[in-house]
Amino acid sequence: MMNTKKEINRRRTFAIISHPDAGKTTLTEKLLLYGGAIREAGSVKSRRANKHAVSDWMEIEKKRGISVTSSVLAFEYDGFHINILDTPGHEDFSEDTYRTLMAADVAVMVIDSAKGVEAQTKKLFQVCKMRHIPIFTFINKMDAAGRDAFDLVDDIETVLNIKSFPLFWPIGSGKDFKGIYNRLEKNILLFDESNHGMNQALMTKVNLEDEQLKDVLSEELYEKLREDIELLDMAGDDFSHEEILKGDLTPIFFGSALTNFGVEPFLKTFLEYTVSPLARNSNAGVIEPTADSFTGFIFKIQANMNKFHRDRIAFLRICSGQYTKNMSVTHVNENREVRLAQPTQFMADERVIVEKAYAGDIIGLHDVGTYNIGDTLSEKDKTLLFDPIPRFSPEHFAKIQTVNAMKRKQFIKGIEQLSKEGTIQVFKRPFAGMEELIIGVVGILQFDVLTYRLNNEYNVEVSMNKQPYRFVKWIKGDYNIEEINLTMDTIIAVDKDENPVLLFSNEWSIKMIQDRNKGLELSDVSI
Ligand SMILES: Nc1nc2c(ncn2[C@@H]2O[C@H](COP(=O)(O)OP(=O)(O)OP(=O)(O)O)[C@@H](O)[C@H]2O)c(=O)[nH]1
Numbered sequence: 001m002m003n004t005k006k007e008i009n010r011r012r013t014f015a016i017i018s019h020p021d022a023g024k025t026t027l028t029e030k031l032l033l034y035g036g037a038i039r040e041a042g043s044v045k046s047r048r049a050n051k052h053a054v055s056d057w058m059e060i061e062k063k064r065g066i067s068v069t070s071s072v073l074a075f076e077y078d079g080f081h082i083n084i085l086d087t088p089g090h091e092d093f094s095e096d097t098y099r100t101l102m103a104a105d106v107a108v109m110v111i112d113s114a115k116g117v118e119a120q121t122k123k124l125f126q127v128c129k130m131r132h133i134p135i136f137t138f139i140n141k142m143d144a145a146g147r148d149a150f151d152l153v154d155d156i157e158t159v160l161n162i163k164s165f166p167l168f169w170p171i172g173s174g175k176d177f178k179g180i181y182n183r184l185e186k187n188i189l190l191f192d193e194s195n196h197g198m199n200q201a202l203m204t205k206v207n208l209e210d211e212q213l214k215d216v217l218s219e220e221l222y223e224k225l226r227e228d229i230e231l232l233d234m235a236g237d238d239f240s241h242e243e244i245l246k247g248d249l250t251p252i253f254f255g256s257a258l259t260n261f262g263v264e265p266f267l268k269t270f271l272e273y274t275v276s277p278l279a280r281n282s283n284a285g286v287i288e289p290t291a292d293s294f295t296g297f298i299f300k301i302q303a304n305m306n307k308f309h310r311d312r313i314a315f316l317r318i319c320s321g322q323y324t325k326n327m328s329v330t331h332v333n334e335n336r337e338v339r340l341a342q343p344t345q346f347m348a349d350e351r352v353i354v355e356k357a358y359a360g361d362i363i364g365l366h367d368v369g370t371y372n373i374g375d376t377l378s379e380k381d382k383t384l385l386f387d388p389i390p391r392f393s394p395e396h397f398a399k400i401q402t403v404n405a406m407k408r409k410q411f412i413k414g415i416e417q418l419s420k421e422g423t424i425q426v427f428k429r430p431f432a433g434m435e436e437l438i439i440g441v442v443g444i445l446q447f448d449v450l451t452y453r454l455n456n457e458y459n460v461e462v463s464m465n466k467q468p469y470r471f472v473k474w475i476k477g478d479y480n481i482e483e484i485n486l487t488m489d490t491i492i493a494v495d496k497d498e499n500p501v502l503l504f505s506n507e508w509s510i511k512m513i514q515d516r517n518k519g520l521e522l523s524d525v526s527i
Pocket residue numbers: 018019020021022023024025026027043044045065066067068087088089090140141142143144255256257258259
């Protein structure tokens with residue numbers, strides 16, 4: 001038990017979030033580089049060199065240079081066992097990001113120094129705020145022309161309504177990004193400019209009074225730094241570790257994921273002030289990570305991660321206790337016993353079999369189709385259920401069919417799989433059979449991913465026909481659906497479990513149908 005506690009204590013599980021393109025995947029890659037998990041970073045989008053970030057493993061991600069799905073990577077650094085969750089920034093994939101955040105204890109918010117706080121960052125920040133988890137801010141792309149540092153800090157405080165404490169302060173920016181000043185230690189880290197971002201950045205630590213500094217910094221930069229420090233100490237919030245842990249104050253870091261400048265100081269300091277695994281809510285109350293039996297929940301399902309292993313992985317966040325080889329647990333939602341044989345962890349681009357894992361860790365379970373997102377696994381308490389993970393309502397719908405009738409079997413398999421992953425929701429007209437499927441998605445880009453993956457992973461070509469519907473509502477109770485008085489632009493369909501739903505084109509129709517059909521009860525979620 002002593003050892004289990006020690007292991008849990010050295011776990012750090014965090015998600016990287018932000019608006020698209022701020023540099024999450026690049027930063028993830030560089031953190032892995034410092035953790036020694038990879039030797040050479042394969043810069044995002046540098047297709048010429050035929051290298052890709054390890055967390056953008058999906059074909060479509062490599063092609064487009066955007067993250068479409070979240071990925072989980074583990075590495076060791078400085079005595080810590082780190083689980084990093086790289087999330088997609090695009091709002092069309094925000095359901096995936098949302099679920100992934102449920103598995104994290106801390107969020108690292110990446111800000112593009114030229115852009116400040118962007119729309120999607122703001123939304124994701126609100127999700128973190130609701131959970132009161134600590135939020136660390138990394139202001140990225142300091143190697144490029146960006147906004148003034150004070151301006152960026154002000155943006156974070158006012159747009160997000162949070163206190164902040166810049167733990168480091170940038171010295172210069174763009175081509176003149178020379179180093180960072182550590183405000184607690186009151187010393188300076190100067191970057192070695194011979195680095196090109198493939199390897200770890202070299203640094204020299206000096207004092208503010210150091211003669212060496214005058215050789216490196218221009219008179220102007222040096223004076224500005226002195227003034228900045230004075231201003232920060234005078235006008236800024238005080239440092240408070242307690243407030244960081246409550247999510248009331250965000251520590252701010254500056255750096256460049258591209259050149260690696262500031263990445264390692266960020267990692268070191270982040271590890272010092274972040275939290276070990278946090279407790280989770282369940283129907284049996286709060287489950288502490290150090291509780292004496294193994295529990296966890298599934299937050300993500302993903303198939304075909306590797307061309308050589310065309311299998312399905314269910315990602316489990318361990319909430320308490322420890323996993324031991326071949327252990328037997330209850331899959332509470334299905335009320336059955338399962339043996340956890342050979343779960344995997346993802347270290348850079350390799351899968352490794354996990355022998356032991358502890359609260360805070362994320363392990364990949366081999367899934368033959370029995371797991372669903374949100375399911376609980378528990379060693380002792382056979383009725384324990386963690387808080388459910390809410391589903392987002394689809395807002396775009398399309399009819400889809402195979403171009404080649406001979407490929408129906410693969411088509412159905414692909415659709416079922418992607419529906420299990422929660423990237424699409426499947427509906428069909430009652431009595432219509434599988435000929436006419438209606439796919440619902442939250443964001444329009446998910447249609448592209450669907451077509452791409454069906455083609456790439458299942459070898460099926462499909463044709464898609466966008467539908468005008470914008471809302472889906474589930475019909476509650478046993479209302480006789482044949483008696484429903486519909487509007488012209490509304491249809492009845494059933495979901496994958498044959499529950500009846502209505503697909504509406506606008507809010508007016510929703511109201512109209514409720515007026516016309518007294519006693520008809522509609523719900524935003526399946527029951
Ligand atoms: N100049 C500069 N460019 C950067 C830096 N970090 C990332 N980039 C570039 O910004 C672009 C986006 O980087 P990604 O890491 O893919 O961004 P992301 O936040 O993961 O994007 P999504 O996953 O699609 O939301 C790429 O072209 C990167 O090379 C940086 O520190 N400086």
